[in-house]
Amino acid sequence: MKNQVILDESIEVQRPLHEAFAYVAEFSRIEEWDPAVARGIKQTPGAPGVGSEYQIDMRAGFSLQYRIIEFEKNARMLMTVDSRLFTALEEIRFEATSTGTRIRYIAKFDFPTPLAALNRAYPAAMERVGKRAMAGLQEALEDNFEAPRASRLLATADRLIVPGIWRFTKLGYKASRKHWDAVSRFQGDRHAVVTGATSGVGEAAARQLASLGARLTVIARSKKKAEKLVADLKKQTGNSHIGFEIADLSMMSEVHALCDRLLAAGEPIDMLINNAGALFNPRQQTPEGFEKSFALLLLSPYILTERLHPLLCKGESARVVNVSSGGMYSQKIRVNNLQSRWGTYSGSVAYARAKRGLMILTEEWAQRWEKDGIVVNAMHPGWADTPGVETALPGFYRITKPFLRTPDEGADTAVWLAASTEAAKITGKFWLDREQHPSHLSQRTRETAAERRQLLETLQELRESTVPKKPRRRRKAGPAK
Template sequence: MTNQWRITKTIDTDQPADRLFDYLSRWDNVVEWDPTAFFGRKLSPGEPAVGSRFVITLRFGWRPVPMTYTIVRMERPRLLELEGRGAHFRALDHIRLTDTASGCRLTYEVVIRFDRHQNPVASRIGRYLFDRYARTTIRRLQRMIDGSASPPALSPVTRMADRAILPGLIGFTRLGHILGKRRRPVASALYVGRTMVLTGGTSGIGRAAARELVHRGANLVVVGRDGEKLKGLLDELGRLKNGGWIETERADLSLMAEVRRLADRLMRRHKRIDVLINNAGALFNRYGQTDEGVERTMATDLVSPYLLTVLLLPALKAAGSARVVNVASGGMYTQGMRAGMLDAEPADYDGPTAYARAKRGLVMLTEDWGNRWADFGIGAHAMHPGWVDTPGLEASLPAFHRQVAPLLRTPEQGADTIVWLAASPDAQRASGRFWLDRKIRATHVFRHTANSGKDRRDLIRALDTLTGMAAKT
């Protein structure tokens, strides 16, 4: 009976060799794609290099197996070898990358050598488990970097649950996140070096999304209205050692003039923008207009993201495969939206209704952009974060906050689908859809909220007129 196990697997991926190499050379990332690994930490300072050491804890069978890995050979972006040492065995991981027409081919060989002779029966069982884990691991790695074999779709079961209302509402709570947080995972490599713009990123869901995006390696521009909060966020995230960079922009997004100035600054500094996340929003319980004469809820929650997105369209096109993520709300299920609702009369104003209509309008824009901008390589996605415990919710809907407080999600749980949509290959194959917990959801529960292609075109024409953007879209 041989005293070693060997297995070799090969996959073809759409990712360039340098991006995949950099991801794999940070061996602590193995916890993302190897289901047997549940802890990883880089021990050596600086960028990965020959001699860099990592501690990884594996679960093999029913036992935790602590290991220390060292990079012993490294030829970027073609070859990576690591040697791992456990209590009674050594592992040699040999990874080779070669270019293909669409990306690269990864050949992964693992050799396990035991320090002492193995019991034949135990060896057969162990080899069987090793082979099974290896197949699972390589398939998971490919799904995380290229997406699943089948694109996401709205399932009949999900559609029925949404329309039954109560099951759909249960999904808005923290339980929905718990059930969906492992759905269609994404490798952190797909965030690294990509320029992303996030509005409303200084508190609540936005701040949680900012923290996670920078941690995963994105280059993030956070837009906010409060200078002190922006400075605090910059101080917090600027200290991250292994993440991307962060910069901030101050702007009052309820004003079209400030949106234009913001877009101009962004376009001057960033020739390409890979992801735009329209997260800024507010619910005003009392009627009010901005200095430009637009009702405040519509100005902040619909007019602003429309104007900013259209103004940044050249930079999104330049990215080649960009995406727009619009943060909506479950409240939109209660309302339809028509062009004439952009300008509500003070006597008819109701804060939650105006907020729901604005978010419905944002979903309508998403549906339109998903069709119209596909030829530019731009994906458009709307999402619902669920019911999240944020200062905004407590201030605008205090009674609702008190009633459902035990069921509310944390900001981090609410931000999960935002972060996922910013990089998921699967999401980009299902543009123009509405998501909750990494899953496509129905956009309508009640008949009176339905809209047509004409309704969407009328809304866009009204927004064009209001913003002066008719020639741009």
């Protein structure tokens, strides 16, 4: 016993018992609330429960191996802890109160003799560790964070290009995440729709939302890929509330059909992530006669989002997240050449112009739908190592590969915009790594009011003209006279 240290700390939070338990039980999220933790990694598939294992990397430079050995939903979890410095048994208990939830943390640490002597000499050190962790958990569950404000320093760095462009890399992600707040909002009663979800950033966003417990509908072009994705997500996360819809979003007839199905089902949409995209070289035309970049990247999300507005109105603090690109900084919308019919075609330019158009829609929807309680933002995933980048931009991929982010890192801001409480406080902005960035770096990319109006009118006309015509019923022939 002389080598054992016992910690016993309690907090009370104004959160329902099931919400507090759900947040803590997914123990990899300890990185959000324990200041001593650098990273939490879940090592076993499925929902948290007996047998779940986690690797917890500490800021001090060592790792802890956690294993859940007892698990009572909404009541308690007991975990063993192994490391090269100590072993421990940690229990977290949950109890409903008249105002929320009481959480009690009891830990018994067994140290080897030299470290035990050090702990006896400085008993307050371990006690401070426990108090800081529980204070961090209390702050996370109180969930009263302010949305990040626009930074003049960040905007200046962006406009100087080189100082800002490094933020697109994994180095920018790692620098930014040091200052992030916890995302503890309960997602188990919210419905997310994610397009382009079978690979890259879309797949990562879908997996993160599934891990948070959201009901999830993924939109995919391939039924085979969609079925595999849903099966994998259910196995990985233990979330059984995952389904899919099939639609080629470069085909407006299929976009309308998808909207018809979702509207008929009537399920409210709390989170819509418009992620589907690709870069095309050379110029391609869809069977419906649209240039493919324009169809997939601009017209499709316009029709989808406009038509799903009634379901977003039914959602709780509904969010629309448009996945954009830093490439939009280089281009102005060309309202008289939206489909790149004239001039030398460049897939990169067509892509960037479409993303510029999507940013315009972000600002328009944010303003128009604010009265409906719908928050609309756009985000840049940064330079992420995805199959799309490798295929469409092989030269760029080869040069930048050492600095590319993972798809999960690229998807983080989209999920944060969709799921966090504080992201509901700001609408119509452009984000990277949970930080506001300017939507333009130069006056030359700004559209006039007349150009913006023309863009919206053109898209609305195309929305109306692409509605599939219902076949007329043949009139039964009357009796011969």
